[in-house]
Amino acid sequence: MELRVSLAPHIRTADSTRRLMLDVLIALIPASLAGVYFFGPNALMLLVLSTASAVLAEYVWQKLMKLPVRVNDLSAAVTGLLLGLNLPPQAPWWIAVAGSVVAVILVKQLFGGIGDNFMNPALAARAVLLASWPVHMTVYTLPTMWSGADAVTSATVLSGHPAGTMDLFLGNIPGCIGEVSKLAILLGLAYLLIRKTITWHVPVIFLGVTALLAWAMGAQGGFTFDGDPLAAILSGGVLFGAVFMATDYSTSPMTAKGQVVFAIGCGVIVSIIRAYGKYPEGVTYAILLMNIASPLIDRFMRPRVYGSPLKEEKA
Amino acid sequence: MNEFNQGAPLRGILPENPLFRLALGVVPTLAVATTLINGAAIGIAVAFTLLCSNIVIALLRNVLPAKAHVLCWLIVICAFASVAQMLLQAFFHDPYQDLGIYVPLITLNCVILARAQMAEEEHGVFTSAGRSLVMGVLFALVAACVGALRELLDSGTLLGAQVFGKGFEPMLLLKLAPGGFLLTGILAGIANYFMTRSKKNDKNAQKGGAA
Numbered sequence: 001m002e003l004r005v006s007l008a009p010h011i012r013t014a015d016s017t018r019r020l021m022l023d024v025l026i027a028l029i030p031a032s033l034a035g036v037y038f039f040g041p042n043a044l045m046l047l048v049l050s051t052a053s054a055v056l057a058e059y060v061w062q063k064l065m066k067l068p069v070r071v072n073d074l075s076a077a078v079t080g081l082l083l084g085l086n087l088p089p090q091a092p093w094w095i096a097v098a099g100s101v102v103a104v105i106l107v108k109q110l111f112g113g114i115g116d117n118f119m120n121p122a123l124a125a126r127a128v129l130l131a132s133w134p135v136h137m138t139v140y141t142l143p144t145m146w147s148g149a150d151a152v153t154s155a156t157v158l159s160g161h162p163a164g165t166m167d168l169f170l171g172n173i174p175g176c177i178g179e180v181s182k183l184a185i186l187l188g189l190a191y192l193l194i195r196k197t198i199t200w201h202v203p204v205i206f207l208g209v210t211a212l213l214a215w216a217m218g219a220q221g222g223f224t225f226d227g228d229p230l231a232a233i234l235s236g237g238v239l240f241g242a243v244f245m246a247t248d249y250s251t252s253p254m255t256a257k258g259q260v261v262f263a264i265g266c267g268v269i270v271s272i273i274r275a276y277g278k279y280p281e282g283v284t285y286a287i288l289l290m291n292i293a294s295p296l297i298d299r300f301m302r303p304r305v306y307g308s309p310l311k312e313e314k315a
Numbered sequence: 316m317n318e319f320n321q322g323a324p325l326r327g328i329l330p331e332n333p334l335f336r337l338a339l340g341v342v343p344t345l346a347v348a349t350t351l352i353n354g355a356a357i358g359i360a361v362a363f364t365l366l367c368s369n370i371v372i373a374l375l376r377n378v379l380p381a382k383a384h385v386l387c388w389l390i391v392i393c394a395f396a397s398v399a400q401m402l403l404q405a406f407f408h409d410p411y412q413d414l415g416i417y418v419p420l421i422t423l424n425c426v427i428l429a430r431a432q433m434a435e436e437e438h439g440v441f442t443s444a445g446r447s448l449v450m451g452v453l454f455a456l457v458a459a460c461v462g463a464l465r466e467l468l469d470s471g472t473l474l475g476a477q478v479f480g481k482g483f484e485p486m487l488l489l490k491l492a493p494g495g496f497l498l499t500g501i502l503a504g505i506a507n508y509f510m511t512r513s514k515k516n517d518k519n520a521q522k523g524g525a526a
Contacts, residue, residue: 110504
């Protein structure tokens with residue numbers, strides 16, 4: 001029998017890690033399908049391979065370390081799929097495997113496994129891949145739509161590839177597998193909100209701040225669209241990051257107030273990197289930096305203990 | 316500090332391994348141990364400075380003024396670091412150019428300062444010399460290992476010779492300091508994992524014995 005000691009209120013819910021992770025996987029289906037539709041067989045291979053190798057890496061690690069094997073909670077599958085969706089569509093197969101191993105073993109398991117990692121595993125792995133094999137990680141191609149023709153290398157929208165708002169929205173643009181189709185990501189977001197897996201705070205505020213800053217900085221924003229706020233949130237990985245990456249439970253603050261600060265920080269850093277940084281896009285680094293700041297935010301945003309005096313009363 | 320003065324003379328191997336257990340002297344390992352040659356060169360330079368300065372400090376331990384002893388250590392260490400620098404410059408010019416500022420910076424290497432502190436408290440020149448020799452050799456070994464691994468993974472070569480076939484894609488991250496940091500951390504983790512495991516076994520064997 002398992003005895004649990006916990007603080008009141010003792011409310012039972014049907015939520016389990018497995019259920020939450022399953023919801024995230026379901027929410028990722030539209031983006032995955034869209035990516036495979038636009039970029040063809042190599043994208044499909046990358047998604048399958050990264051998911052499978054993440055699960056396998058977690059299984060092997062837990063077996064080797066004689067830990068309880070928790071592959072069934074699906075968290076490794078989510079990490080692997082998120083990583084795969086963050087790869088350029090023509091990346092070689094071993095990039096997906098290396099990234100998954102880094103994500104699961106280096107970023108997640110070495111820090112204690114699920115819930116104890118301080119950075120988003122998929123994003124940290126992407127950062128490692130970007131620093132290790134920059135050439136493979138920055139070659140983007142125009143969508144091939146399974147035509148069988150050789151993929152044409154192209155700049156992304158943030159590096160100057162022209163694109164209309166509709167193309168940006170549907171995903172007919174060069175970019176990472178999962179980030180191109182905003183329609184698919186929004187479908188995933190709607191599902192997550194309906195299932196109450198995430199709250200609206202982080203995505204909405206993250207995107208709002210990014211749009212506001214793009215508009216405010218205008219042509220100085222270093223951004224192709226001269227401060228068009230809609231284009232700012234429809235290009236690059238900001239929508240994907242805001243919906244699926246910044247909402248990760250273990251690496252974002254616990255309170256709603258803290259999450260607001262977290263989301264504002266993400267939006268500000270993305271805008272600064274886009275405007276002044278060497279890289280055209282900064283969503284990865286923005287979310288990773290705010291992941292690292294999360295414990296600090298939690299510390300300052302601690303909710304008042306019920307019954308303790310208010311600040312005014314203390315004075 | 317008493318803890319340091321007890322136990323087997325060869326504790327430097329794992330319990331007092333400068334990089335893995337004491338986390339000292341990490342900077343040169345991260346910054347310049349990018350190839351086997353460079354790792355070995357910085358390691359040997361550190362070991363040389365460590366041994367020589369330790370012998371002198373152990374000899375002088377009763378005459379150094381108590382209020383300024385750290386300053387005196389630094390002068391001694393500085394002298395030997397300069398000797399190491401000149402030797403490298405004269406006989407191993409290629410690694411010397413890669414190591415750059417990190418050779419003079421040996422003066423401020425924490426391994427050496429920690430050993431200087433221990434030398435003042437230990438009894439006798441021979442104990443100090445023996446222990447600093449072990450510690451220095453281990454530092455050199457670890458630095459060379461880190462350098463070799465980084466060279467192997469970030470350019471696919473060892474001692475400049477191609478190891479992997481043409482299909483190998485070098486992992487550029489390991490050439491940078493963060494990569495060295497990650498690698499050193501992983502090696503330290505592995506070393507500590509095996510050490511705590513053997514310690515547990517010892518404890519189980521001596522159950523009921525004195526603490």
